[in-house]
Amino acid sequence: MSLTLALGLWGIRRENTLWGDESVTYQLAQRDLSQIWHTAQHIDLVHALYYAVMHGIFGLFGGGLLTLRLPSVLAMSVAASGVGLLALRLAGPRAGLLAGLVFPLLPQVQKYAQEGRSYAMVCALVTWATYALVVSVRHRVRWRWAVYGSTMLLACLLHEFAVLALVAHGVTLVVSRVPRSVTRAWSAAAAGVVAGLLPLAVRSAGQSEQVSWIGGPVRLRYFLVVAVVGMACARAPLRGRGPVRLAALAVPILVLPGLLLLIASPVRPLFVDRYVLYSNIGIALLLGAWMDYFHRLRRWSRTAWIAVVAALAALVPSSLSLRTPQSRSNDATAVGAAVRQEGRPGDGLLYLSGRQRILTSANPEDTRFLTDLALAQDPVSSNALAGVELPAEDIAARMLEFERIVAVRAVGVHSPATPQEEAKTSTLRRHFHAYGTTHVNGARVTVYLRDHGPAAKPVPEPTARERAVG
Incomplete structure (x- = not known):
């Protein structure tokens, strides 16, 4: 817990920057609970409970980066203690200590321990649910x-x-060949979980468009690497205690959640590394038990110690990089600052697409003196993340009333093929020309000037180099 807490607090502000998803948390957590509920009816229902929790935390401690991220740090610290206790029960004190120390060093754990999103809390809850599973199998007490x-x-x-x-836990019990009474007790608990989740799953299925940005597996390499390493560790004769063996618990939770999302990818791409963050429980358990196994064999030669030190040293660049704004897919703070710098009082402001409005929502001062040309109703009053936009013809007409327009375009994100987005791009192409572009992490902020000649100047598409820089 102490190591996880120390690593979580190290560079927690990330140079006072937010990325887009954290900006959503920051915005919604400051709304009333009724507003959060009404917003969740349209979008982000899957995160509604988390936003409600953060609303309570903001109410107690005020807003700010520390308040936004500290719950994730604390949750990951609780998860680390659970990993240590799991390995202690399954393989002994030394394995417990090693697994608990490995867990906070994992790059993915360090990353999401410092994000104002729900994934660290989910990881902590899954860790302790897994611990409750192990205890329940051994003691067979109904309340457990x-x-x-x-x-x-x-x-x-x-x-x-x-x-x-839950699926991984079921496989663990099958592989462990636990008594039928244990299987029945787990099945009843699992049925209760599914029944409790079902209403949320049915309602949120109607909001599946919000994951349409997932074109394929996102950050798959990390999952593949830890899965291969974990399977290699599981081949060793690891120490075990009780009816559930460590490998039988660790391998399914490491491999199955991510594998199931990958299997579903041909139908609907859903694999994103943070969605199965809790799979790191499995690799930490396996590495801790594997190192304990080598220690018991007294094979810790000088070469082994050099390898451990080299592995720790290899984590340093990654740990340093994770605490920079560039470690995230975008930087909402930098986008807002670029808009404030490039815009002049009275300029028009255009988001390509309208969803990118969340990138400047954290600090209203960034856009205070600009006119949002497409906005019909602001996000708060419309109970939406990015507000409600005007009809396409109204957007085009408003654009032609301005001599300068500051446009925000996310890099690597395709704009939806809606009439509003087509009106924005076609009006810019026919009646404006690009005057200058500022590239920031994850977005381009371009100033457009109005053309008054008989022929419109075409707006050039960004070059490959510009896309790479963006």
């Missing part, structure tokens, strides 16, 4: 199964894909 089921349900309500850990 109730603790397991309620903890898993809370994890699933924070993020639906936590239910994949």
Whole structure:
């Protein structure tokens, strides 16, 4: 816990920057609970409980980067303690200590321990639900199964894909050949979790468009690497205690959740590394038990120690990089600052697409003196993330009333083929020309000037170099 807390607090402000998803949390957590509920009816229902939790935390401690991210740091610290206790029960004190120390060093754990999103909380809940599972199998006390089921349900309500850990737990029990009474008790608890999650899953299925940005597996390499390393560790004769063996628990939770999302990818791409963050529980358990195994064999030669030191040294550049704004896919703070710098009082402001309005929502001062040309109703009053936009013809007409327009375009994100977006791009191409572009992490901020000649100047598409810089 102490190591995780120290690593989580190190560079937690990330140079006082936010990325887009954190900006959404920051915006919604400051709304009333009724507004959060009404917003969730249109979008982001899967995160509604998390926003409500953060609303309470903001109400107690005020807004700010520390308040936004510290709950994730604390949650990941709780997860680390759970990983240590799991390995202690399954393989002994030394394995518990090593697994608990490995967990906070994992790059993915360090990354999401410092993000104002729900994934660290989900990881903590899945960790302790897994611990409750192990204890329940051994002691067979009915109330322990109730603790397991309620903890898993809370994890699933924070993020639906936590239910994949439930599948991993089922495989663990099958592989472990536990008594039929244990299987029945787990099945009853699992049925309760699924029944509690079902209403949320049905309602949120109607909001599936919000994951349409996933064109393929996102950051798959990390999952593949840790899966291969974990499977290699599992081949060693690891120490085990009780009816559930460490490898039988760790391998399914490491491999199955991500594998199930990959299997679903041909139908609908859903694999994003943070959706199965809790799979790091498995690799930490396996590495801790594997190092314990080598220690018991007294094979810790000088070469082995050099290898451990080299592995720790290799983590340093990654740890440093994760604490910079460039470690995230975009930088909402930099986007807002670029808009404020390039815009002049009275300029028009255009988002390509309208969803990118969240990139400047954290600091209203960035856009205070600009006119949002497409906005019909602001995000708060419309109970939406990015507000409601005007009809296409109204947007085009408003654009022609301005001599200068500051346009925000996300890099690597395709604009939806809506009449509003087509009106924005076609009006810019026919009646404006690009005057200058500022590239920031994840976006381009371009100033357009109005053409008054008989022929419109075409707006050039960004070059490959510009896209790479952006």
